[in-house]
Amino acid sequence: MSTIAPGRLVDQFERGLDAPICLTWELTYACNLACVHCLSSSGRRDPDELSTAEAMAVVDELQRMQVFYVNIGGGEPTIRPDFWDLLDYSVDHSVGVKFSTNGHKITPARAERLAATDYLDVQISLDGATAEVNDAVRGPGTYATALRAMENLADAGMRDFKMSVVCTRHNIGQLDGFKAIADRYGAQLRLTRLRPSGRGADTWDELHPLPAQQRQLYDWLVANGDQVLTGDSFFHLSAYGEALPGLNLCGAGRVVCLIDPVGDVYACPFAIHDRFKAGNVRSPGGFASVWRESELFLELREPQSGGACTHCSAYDTCRGGCMAAKFFTGLPLDAPDPECVKGHGETALAALALEPSAAKPRPSVDHSKPVSVPVTLGPRPGRPDKACEEDPLHGLVVSS
Amino acid sequence: MLDEAWRLDDAVSLRPEPFGALAYHFGTRKLSFLKVPPLVDVVTGLAAAPTVTDALVGAGIDEAQWPSYVKALRTLADSGMIVPRTPIETPA
Numbered sequence: 001m002s003t004i005a006p007g008r009l010v011d012q013f014e015r016g017l018d019a020p021i022c023l024t025w026e027l028t029y030a031c032n033l034a035c036v037h038c039l040s041s042s043g044r045r046d047p048d049e050l051s052t053a054e055a056m057a058v059v060d061e062l063q064r065m066q067v068f069y070v071n072i073g074g075g076e077p078t079i080r081p082d083f084w085d086l087l088d089y090s091v092d093h094s095v096g097v098k099f100s101t102n103g104h105k106i107t108p109a110r111a112e113r114l115a116a117t118d119y120l121d122v123q124i125s126l127d128g129a130t131a132e133v134n135d136a137v138r139g140p141g142t143y144a145t146a147l148r149a150m151e152n153l154a155d156a157g158m159r160d161f162k163m164s165v166v167c168t169r170h171n172i173g174q175l176d177g178f179k180a181i182a183d184r185y186g187a188q189l190r191l192t193r194l195r196p197s198g199r200g201a202d203t204w205d206e207l208h209p210l211p212a213q214q215r216q217l218y219d220w221l222v223a224n225g226d227q228v229l230t231g232d233s234f235f236h237l238s239a240y241g242e243a244l245p246g247l248n249l250c251g252a253g254r255v256v257c258l259i260d261p262v263g264d265v266y267a268c269p270f271a272i273h274d275r276f277k278a279g280n281v282r283s284p285g286g287f288a289s290v291w292r293e294s295e296l297f298l299e300l301r302e303p304q305s306g307g308a309c310t311h312c313s314a315y316d317t318c319r320g321g322c323m324a325a326k327f328f329t330g331l332p333l334d335a336p337d338p339e340c341v342k343g344h345g346e347t348a349l350a351a352l353a354l355e356p357s358a359a360k361p362r363p364s365v366d367h368s369k370p371v372s373v374p375v376t377l378g379p380r381p382g383r384p385d386k387a388c389e390e391d392p393l394h395g396l397v398v399s400s
Numbered sequence: 401m402l403d404e405a406w407r408l409d410d411a412v413s414l415r416p417e418p419f420g421a422l423a424y425h426f427g428t429r430k431l432s433f434l435k436v437p438p439l440v441d442v443v444t445g446l447a448a449a450p451t452v453t454d455a456l457v458g459a460g461i462d463e464a465q466w467p468s469y470v471k472a473l474r475t476l477a478d479s480g481m482i483v484p485r486t487p488i489e490t491p492a
Contacts, residue, residue, distance in 0.1 A: 016417075
């Protein structure tokens with residue numbers, strides 16, 4: 001006979017759901033910024049990005065699957081000329097939207113319109129409670145831009161919009177400062193984990209929180225947990241003791257996935273790599289068949305081996321940590337999380353460093369803008385034109 | 401609660417899942433889980449049933465289990481997923 005509590009929900013989620021609960025949809029790889037830790041290596045638009053009609057067809061499908069809301073990001077999604085139309089189309093089709101932005105386009109007039117739209121939420125990215133810390137990661141002027149956007153949203157009467165922070169070595173000491181900024185604008189603070197994904201692979205060593213800072217973060221989350229969102233991203237810290245609020249499991253391919261700008265479906269937003277690509281929304285059967293039938297997702301819904309972690313007393317709470325964090329630091333998927341609070345990750349990474357053949361996987365997709373070089377006066381020899389160059393300054397030669 | 405009339409809030413959608421259903425409130429953006437299929441039957445039966453008791457009977461729930469179902473309904477009520485409605489029949 002069935003009872004009202006048939007075991008833990010987390011066990012049900014591990015076997016996967018008929019449709020994702022938390023779907024991230026990155027609409028474009030284009031971005032006006034070049035954040036050093038960008039999880040999707042964004043910068044330039046991909047010429048193969050979904051058209052307006054294709055994107056609307058995805059919304060139709062999400063509505064049929066009863067995906068109640070999507071987290072839209074990029075790149076900077078507001079750069080797409082059809083962004084606001086896609087937003088309206090989505091909320092009109094019972095697919096609520098939270099979109100993530102650096103705030104560049106959140107003018108007072110736009111903020112008014114957003115505040116007047118139901119089923120819509122906005123998330124402003126800020127990675128430092130001071131301009132100095134934020135702008136070092138996100139670029140000059142981005143702190144002021146984000147605060148101006150939040151002021152515009154607050155003035156327009158938008159409440160409980162999100163202010164999202166990627167936690168780094170340089171901002172862990174600013175958690176109270178972040179909370180104060182969010183409170184000032186009536187926003188809700190969201191803290192997320194830095195992953196070694198995208199350009200984050202190149203900056204992870206310098207940016208990821210040190211062991212003592214992880215403890216500081218955990219204690220802060222325990223003290224403030226009910227007022228702060230985390231997107232369930234710190235479940236590896238639950239190994240310190242008390243589990244943090246949330247599901248405390250890796251939802252990749254089970255309750256979470258990513259649709260990227262060209263329609264590729266990945267197991268999670270932090271796993272943009274061929275190893276974690278399940279299919280494409282343009283294929284016959286569309287997104288639903290990728291979600292329900294792809295070999296990769298079916299594999300991820302099988303019971304996972306905890307490897308060496310199985311013998312650890314904390315395995316039941318941390319469940320081995322983040323798949324993407326392991327993968328992009330070169331660790332096997334059943335190895336400890338690189339930031340394992342018991343120190344097992346550091347040991348595994350140290351052992352890996354001794355293997356001369358070990359090479360960390362590189363992102364399969366990179367839309368970073370070309371690295372800027374000092375301006376050379378006169379024609380630059382040896383740099384042939386590229387047909388697909390999208391840099392607006394391409395071809396411009398500064399002459400003396 | 402057993403004698404009261406309830407219904408699913410207009411802003412709530414249910415999505416069937418192997419374990420029961422997800423309930424999503426578009427107004428509050430809250431997500432709830434109906435952890436067993438019979439609870440889904442009870443919740444979807446509320447609107448047409450004069451009272452919660454009628455909904456439980458209609459879904460074939462054993463009387464011994466009513467307290468746990470009422471507890472689950474209270475949780476759904478606390479998060480605004482279900483709301484009281486004016487009873488069709490006035491209690492005598």
